[in-house]
Amino acid sequence: xxxxxxxxxxxxRHEALLYAGWAEFVAGTVPFIRDGVRAxxxxxxxxxxxxxxxxxxxxxxxxxxxxxxxxxEVGANPARIIPAWHDFxxxxxxxxxxxxxxxxxxxxxxxxxxxxxxxRHESLLNVAFGHGQPWWLLCPYDTEKLDExxxxxxxxxxxxxxxxxxxxxxxxxxxxxxxxxxxxxxxPEPGTEIGRMAFGPNDLAAVRAMVARHAxxxxxxxxxxxxxxxxxxxxxxxxxHGGGNGTLRVWQEDSALVCEVRDRGRxxxxxxxxxxxxxxxxxxxxxxxxxxxxxxxxxxxxxxxTVVRLHMRRRPQQHLRVVPEIN
Amino acid sequence: xxxxxxxxxxxxxxxxxLYFAGEIDVTNSHAVAESLCNAAMDDADIHxxxxxxxxxxxxxxxxxxxxxxARQTGRLMLHGLPDLLQTVMNVIGWSDLPNLQICNCRGAR
Numbered sequence: 001x002x003x004x005x006x007x008x009x010x011x012x013r014h015e016a017l018l019y020a021g022w023a024e025f026v027a028g029t030v031p032f033i034r035d036g037v038r039a040x041x042x043x044x045x046x047x048x049x050x051x052x053x054x055x056x057x058x059x060x061x062x063x064x065x066x067x068x069x070x071x072x073e074v075g076a077n078p079a080r081i082i083p084a085w086h087d088f089x090x091x092x093x094x095x096x097x098x099x100x101x102x103x104x105x106x107x108x109x110x111x112x113x114x115x116x117x118x119x120r121h122e123s124l125l126n127v128a129f130g131h132g133q134p135w136w137l138l139c140p141y142d143t144e145k146l147d148e149x150x151x152x153x154x155x156x157x158x159x160x161x162x163x164x165x166x167x168x169x170x171x172x173x174x175x176x177x178x179x180x181x182x183x184x185x186x187x188p189e190p191g192t193e194i195g196r197m198a199f200g201p202n203d204l205a206a207v208r209a210m211v212a213r214h215a216x217x218x219x220x221x222x223x224x225x226x227x228x229x230x231x232x233x234x235x236x237x238x239x240x241h242g243g244g245n246g247t248l249r250v251w252q253e254d255s256a257l258v259c260e261v262r263d264r265g266r267x268x269x270x271x272x273x274x275x276x277x278x279x280x281x282x283x284x285x286x287x288x289x290x291x292x293x294x295x296x297x298x299x300x301x302x303x304x305x306t307v308v309r310l311h312m313r314r315r316p317q318q319h320l321r322v323v324p325e326i327n
Numbered sequence: 328x329x330x331x332x333x334x335x336x337x338x339x340x341x342x343x344x345l346y347f348a349g350e351i352d353v354t355n356s357h358a359v360a361e362s363l364c365n366a367a368m369d370d371a372d373i374h375x376x377x378x379x380x381x382x383x384x385x386x387x388x389x390x391x392x393x394x395x396x397a398r399q400t401g402r403l404m405l406h407g408l409p410d411l412l413q414t415v416m417n418v419i420g421w422s423d424l425p426n427l428q429i430c431n432c433r434g435a436r
Contacts (some may be wrong), residue, residue, distance in 0.1 A: 204352045205333055208382065225411050232384050236353050277420050285385050285419040292418045 012129040013136045015167070016158035018151060020144045025051070028162060029102055030058050032138055036100035037065045042092035046071045046084070046103045047140075075105045078114065078121040079291040082128050082274045089135060099135040106154075108145040111255070113296055113311065115150070116187075122157040126179035128271055138162075180270040183300050187307060190258065195250035199235060207235050207248055211259055214250045218257040220314055226293040227312045231259050233286030234308045238263035242306060256295065256311040267301035328362045331355050336362040339376060343368060344404070348379030351387030359390035371401050372428075378407025388416055395427035404428045 017028040029045075033055070036043040044067040045055060052070070056063045067088070075081045085101060093099045105118045122139065129135070141154050155161055155170045157179070195214055199207050211231045215224035231248075238246030242263030249260045273287035287308075290297050296311035329336040334349040336358055345362055363373070375391070377383070395403040408416075408429060416422040422429065 202354065204354060205350060208350075228382070229384070229411060229415060232352060232382075236384065236386070240353065279420045279424065289385065289415060289419055293415075 010134045012132060012134060013160060014125055014158050015136070015138050015160035015162060016154045017138050017140045018143050018161065018163045019140055025140060026058055027165060029055065029138065029140065032100065033059060033066060033102070034062050037062045041098045041100050043067065043100045044069065044088045046074050048072060048107070071104055077291055077294065077296055078105055078118045079274050079297055081105055081121055082124060083276050086276065089133065093133055093135060096133050101135065101137045102140065103137060104140045106141065106146065106150060108142070113298065117296060117298060119153050119157065120183060122154070123174070123179040124270060126176050130176045183270060184302060185300070186302060187298055187300055187309065190251040193249055193251050197248045198245065199248060200245040201239050204232060204235060208232055210248065215257060215312070218252060218314065220257060220312055223312050227259065227310065230290040230293045230310055231261070233289055234261045234310065237286055238265065241265050255315065256313045258309055258311050260307060260309045262305055262307050264305040267299065267306045273297060273299060328365055329358045334358055338366060339374065342374040344374030344376065346376040346379060350382040351380065352382065352384045353386040356386040356390045359387065360394055363394050372404050373401065374404045374406060376406045377412070380409060380412065383412050385419060388419070388421060392421050392424060392427060395424060398426055402426045402428050404430055406430045406432050
């Protein structure tokens with residue numbers, strides 16, 4: 001017997017699965033996947049490699065019909081997850097076919113900045129898919145390892161929450177409209193700045209030179225050109241759309257070099273950095289590119305202007321490997 | 328053909344085309360269209376040697392795409408693309424256009 005009745009409404013269903021321990025994870029995910037497979041629905045599971053391994057075992061033959069992807073890879077930069085779901089839905093959901101997905105973007109070990117962006121990602125999923133075709137996305141949250149505040153935020157970003165095999169509507173879900181909004185909360189101030197420069201329309205080459213110099217000094221020579229390319233696009237946006245000038249600041253965090261651009265522009269398209277540009281379109285591409293080149297991109301639109309931070313790790317992805325759990 | 332503080336564009340004869348050296352960004356990406364226009368080349372394929380570019384932003388790539396799409400016949404053949412530039416063209420969805428051919432060589436000259 002299935003514990004997962006099919007959703008009645010013909011719309012995107014964004015559901016959090018709160019689990020404690022392997023048994024609850026399996027009980028919450030395996031029937032969900034199996035029901036989808038047996039109904040002929042395409043299923044994509046984006047999880048850690050160890051969870052994928054376990055799900056394969058638990059699903060046995062049904063695993064052959066399931067697509068699996070490593071969340072540590074897909075979601076290293078959480079802004080790349082929505083495009084991955086878009087690819088899945090457009091590739092496999094032709095003619096309004098139902099689909100299912102499992103995605104666990106938040107785990108213990110995410111840095112504070114990554115966690116904030118993962119939470120933003122969870123909210124933006126409602127904006128990205130809330131008006132489109134019906135499909136069902138289940139997002140597991142490990143209640144044993146994650147802080148209570150993280151679980152609380154999951155209840156705000158998901159319309160449905162399953163706990164102890166019982167599903168209910170979240171009474172603090174922020175709703176579709178407000179889901180695009182949580183990018184007007186200021187980012188924490190950095191520690192020690194190691195560079196600052198005000199720039200105008202004729203200073204792009206100087207901006208690039210400064211970022212290249214800091215990338216060299218931070219020991220990320222191999223990725224300096226990528227960071228310079230991404231930052232140049234952000235600074236170009238300031239010049240063209242953000243009042244004609246901006247301020248570049250540079251600092252180091254534990255594992256990354258961070259470059260920030262502030263300008264006086266306003267930003268009102270929350271998905272602009274995660275919509276894959278069509279070849280023929282004249283759509284903006286700079287922030288999309290930044291997300292593909294950098295480890296993390298943080299965008300905030302505040303009353304006094306826009307802030308964009310680009311993070312480049314010294315050792316890309318190393319700490320993103322999900323540590324195998326001992327049970 | 329064109330020169331500013333960051334970019335020099337010169338004409339090449341064999342193959343017929345243009346050689347770009349330096350940096351292209353939003354302040355000088357108009358040079359791509361201007362140089363092609365000034366070169367007044369006929370409808371055959373035009374070869375652009377980009378091996379001397381140390382930087383090219385999206386506006387520069389957009390200029391190449393626009394120039395390729397504006398051609399009635401003949402393609403723009405891009406030679407000597409730096410690796411990152413090729414990656415960027417892929418990522419932003421402009422690597423597979425009918426009139427814009429990326430040649431995997433080290434430069435046409």
